[in-house]
Amino acid sequence: MSDLWSELEQRFPGIVTRDRAELMEYGRDFTRVHAPDPSALALPRTTEDVSAILAFCNEHGLPVVPSGGRTGLSGGAVAAKGELVLSLARMRRMDPVDTVGNTVRVQAGAITEAVHAHCEPHGLTWPVDFASKGSSQVGGNIATNAGGVKVIRYGLTRQWVLGLQVVLANGQVLELGGALEKNNTGADLRQLFIGSEGTLGVITEATLKLSRRPGKLDVFLFAVDDLAAVLHLFREVKQTPYLISAYEFFTQPCLERLTRHRAVRPPFGTPSPFYVLLELEGAPSTDALEPWLSSLFERGLVTDGTLAQHSSEAAALWQLREGISESLSATGLPHKNDVALPIASLESFCAEFERVFTARYPGLEICLFGHIGDGNLHVNVMKPDAVSKEEFLRDAKKRDLDLFAVVRAHRGSISAEHGIGLLKKDYLHFTRSPEEMALLRGIKGVFDPKGILNPGKVID
Amino acid sequence: MSDLWSELEQRFPGIVTRDRAELMEYGRDFTRVHAPDPSALALPRTTEDVSAILAFCNEHGLPVVPSGGRTGLSGGAVAAKGELVLSLARMRRMDPVDTVGNTVRVQAGAITEAVHAHCEPHGLTWPVDFASKGSSQVGGNIATNAGGVKVIRYGLTRQWVLGLQVVLANGQVLELGGALEKNNTGADLRQLFIGSEGTLGVITEATLKLSRRPGKLDVFLFAVDDLAAVLHLFREVKQTPYLISAYEFFTQPCLERLTRHRAVRPPFGTPSPFYVLLELEGAPSTDALEPWLSSLFERGLVTDGTLAQHSSEAAALWQLREGISESLSATGLPHKNDVALPIASLESFCAEFERVFTARYPGLEICLFGHIGDGNLHVNVMKPDAVSKEEFLRDAKKRDLDLFAVVRAHRGSISAEHGIGLLKKDYLHFTRSPEEMALLRGIKGVFDPKGILNPGKVID
Known part of the structure; x- marks a missing residue:
């Protein structure tokens, strides 16, 4: 196979490299x-390059990992088994914004934040927005159907994709949907590529649907006593005449x-079990x-609350929510999960999750936060000081099985927005039935009969 | 095969019938x-009934036409070749509305308007809305990804489906997504069933996403000189701080x-080439x-315009738009097409369409209307008095080829919302490439290997 990698490198000079440092970075x-271990890296400039590279790999059965900004959290873009990394990083062209139809066509390697900046002068935005927008790429966002903090207002990435250009494993180029x-x-083939994590084809260009930039936003932070109060408040907020652009929560x-x-003061004088960030x-x-706001106090719906009076106060409140993930990693070792529940089942799910974990794993520190308005909880179990890293990670697998069993019992999903990749593959059966998995394999066989894409x- | 139909009838007493009048109606x-000619009709009461019927048909290779409210406009639910019609009409259960998550689970046979009435007391609605809502069913709406007059505000049916229960050709029951x-x-299998016109499985239940009922709506009617003005006005409307809940147009x-x-007076003293209905x-x-409104006059963006002052005036303006389809059929014989274009290409498309048709088919009366804010045009060619029906319909096929060639040249779709069914099947290649069609066939083979569903x- 080594000869084939050499041949690939020779056929695509300046595009394919086997430089070790690059491979470690892009893998x-x-x-x-998982430790990266790719055989080669391709940095195509055009769709034709992608097509020619895939045709070569397909002919010779070479495995390919499609690669975007590599900000994923489930190992979907890791090349740990001698694959070719096919990075879209050089394909960053953005066409002029279409201000009649409110669309823009971009190459898959365009950075999320660059797309925002490209659209902003026209009063428009692509409302896919999350912490890693400075390095995540459009193609990767689409391939993983990315979520984020504004899903409650705008929906997932799926809703903001009009057209896709996709290269199949055999090099065929599909134009799906355009600006329609x-x-x-x-059957709408675009939908299959959205969220399929690079297993069915390589997205090379996309026509994005744009939204008008939001008007004035108001940010609240509330303290409440329990999850029931978080959900009660959610119902109350839905009665206002305004749009909910975020409904996030976190625990003490x-x-x-x-x-x-961080150099941050607690928002209220007294700690509270639960906090809610609301943006209207x-x-x-x-x-x-x-x-x-006063009426919420009077009716006992919140125990404390504040409304940002200007944008720096709003940013400070947002920092309390958005800084959590980084602070957990900086102050300890979290084992992360990203689950989704029907909103109506959140309370019973959390009660049973607490019951099971308190009984089986007493004393564990659990940091719970997330996009509760979408039914999406980030469950972070923190490593106790007295336990070694190895032991903690080993036990994490056992605990995951318990967590996922409770998720399944409440008709939830083991991955709300992070995807499956390598990390959750062994647990897919908690959310997808054997019949569904058979269909997924059948579809894979239609699109990629030799199984070269993200094997x-x-x-499996 | 006649013995098999008898056996099916005996196995499912009270569910399967071969009564001729019923067959003509449901076919x-x-x-x-196409003249209906089904062999049998099944009216199952439960998902288990659907599963058992499909398992029998799959075993014996009997063709099945899944059937909803039969309000389709492309023959997708016609049984013209001795099939079993599998009607969901008896499966109308609607579960209580979930007012925390804003969802409701219903059986596929629930009538669209009944779902609206079911949700209304909670201040919620399922925002799938079109003229035939009094008889169309939820399952059929989903199987055809139905559109309508509110797509510009709410999107297509696809956006309002959270979970699907689907029975595959072999009788297997899938639960996809639930209330998540x-x-x-x-890959999201739900998306394949949405819009696949009953060719991949039979939708038996759905968990619908609900929206808050809209607040106050204001309806305008405008007169403008040409299509450029329609689109210029559209851009202007998008600058207001309000939501566009309809942007429709029609011609003189x-x-x-x-x-x-109808007993309707023209809205303005002077006729105008184009009219726009706007709802904010x-x-x-x-x-x-x-x-x-005054500023639109002052800036010459409209030649005339009116703003409804109360709900009966608003209803009267809506009637001008919604009555068109019926009036065309009542006053003549229209040959209908339902095409979509990128919004940015509407003007050049219409110019070329007019050029081609004026040159090749001079003197034809063409009634153009539709959801122009979505790039969706209903193109109705009216039969001239001097031409026989037979000649008109024969020539319609030739004209369709010319129309679709212009659609293709502008990267449009030959079916915006009506689907393909039987009527547009021969023209599918104008919108889908040979590679796409090969993938569609491959997917069909995975879901329905014996090809019994809506053959x-x-x-093909």
Whole structure:
């Protein structure tokens, strides 16, 4: 096979490299569980390059890992088994913004934040927004159907993709959908590529649907006593005439680690078991929201609360929520999970999860936060000081099985937005039935009969 | 095969019938091109019934046409070749509305309007809305990814489906998604069933995502000189701080037939080549919109315009748009097409379409209307009095080829929302490439290897 890699390198000079340092860098994503070990790296400039490279790999059965900004959290872009990393990083072209249809066509390697900047002068945005937007790429966002903090307002990435250009394993180029809002001409193949983590084809270009940039946003932080109060407040917020652009929550253990790690003061005088960050769009003025805030106090719906009076206060409140992930890693070793539940089942899920974990794993520190308005919980179990890293990670697998059993019992998903990749593959059966997995394998066989695209990811 | 139909009837007493009158009724949809000729009709009460019936048909290779409210316009639910019609009409259960997660689970046979009524007391709605909502069913809406007049505000049916229960051709029952907003666990199989017109499986239940009922709506009617002005006005409307809940257009020939058919007065003193119906959501009061309306006159963006002052005026304006389809059929014989274009290409498309048709088919009356804010045009060619019906329909096929060639040249779709079914099957290649069609066939083979589900629809 070594000869084939050499041949590939010779056929695509300046595009394919086997430089060791580059391979180590491009062979991994944000996860650090698997050591990178790719055989080669390709940095194509055009769709034609991608097509020619894939045709060569398909002919010779060479495995390929499609690669974006490598900000994924489930190992979907890790090349640990001698694959070719096919990076879209050089394909960053952005066409002029179409201000009639509110669309823009970009190459897959365009950086999320660059797309935002490209659209901003026209009063438009691509409302896919999350912490790693400075390095994540459009193609990777689409291939993983990325979520984030604004899903409650705008939905997942899936909703903001009009057209896709995709290269199949055999090098065939598909143009799917273009700039069309409507196209009911049989099964919609775009939808299969969105969220399939590079196992069915390589996304090379996309026509993105754009949204008007939001108007004035108002940010609240609330303290409440329990999860029931978080959900009760959610129902209350839905009665306002405004748009909910974020409804996030976190618990006191998250806040404690954040204040320990950063120069941040607790938001309220008294600690509270639960905190809610609410962002509303469309209020005529911040003052106009004060009576509503007062009424929440009066009716006992919150134990404390604050409404940001200007943008720096709003940013400070957001920092309490967005800083959590980094602070958990900076102050300890978290074992992360990203689960989704039907919103109506969140309370019973959390009660049973607490019961099971308190009984089986007493004394564990659990940091719970996330996009609760979408039913999405980030469950972080922190390593106790007295336990070694090895023991902690070994036990984590056992605990995951318990967590996922509770998730399944409540008809939830073991991966809300992070995907399956390598890290969750062994647990896929908690969310997908044997019949579904058989269909997924059948579809894989149709799109990639030789199985060269991201082998071993999502499903075997 | 006759013995098999008898056996099916005996195995499912009270569910399967071969009554001729019933077969004629259930064997057709809103199209009248193909004569119905089903062999049997099944009216299952439960998912288990559907599963058992499909398992029997799959074992014996009996063809099955899944059937909803039969309001389709492309023959997707027509049983013209001795099939079993599998109607979901008896499966109308609606579970209690989940007011925490804003979802409701219903059986596929629930009528669209009944779902609206079921959700209304909770201030919620399933925002899938079109003229045939009084008889269309949820399962059929999903299987065809139905559109309508509110797509610009809410998107297609696809956006309002959280979970699906689907029975495969072999009788296997899939539960996909449930009440989850987020579930990134590999390719999303739900998306394949949405819009696949009953060729991949039979939808038996769905968990619907609900929206808050809209607030105050304001309806305008405008007169403008040409399509460029329609699109210029569209850009202007997008600058207002309000939500666009409809942006529809029609031409003078549409209005002439409407006023001839119904007791309706023209909206303005002088006829105009183009009319735009605009519905806005979120204005604090109707009065608050008057200055904006005046500014449109002052800046010459419209030649005439009116703003409904109360709900009966708004309904009267809507009638001008919604009555068109019926008035065309009542005053003549229209040959209908339902095409979509990138919004940015609408003007050049219409110019070329007019050029081609004026040159090749001079004197034809063409009634153009539709959801122009979605790039969706309903193109209706009216039969001239001097031409026989037979000649007109024969020539229609030739004209369709010319129309679709212009659609293709502008990267449009030959079916925006009506689907492919039987009527557009021969033209599918104008929108889908040979590579795509090969993938569609491959997927069909995975889901329905014996090809019993809606054979001959969409693709062979």
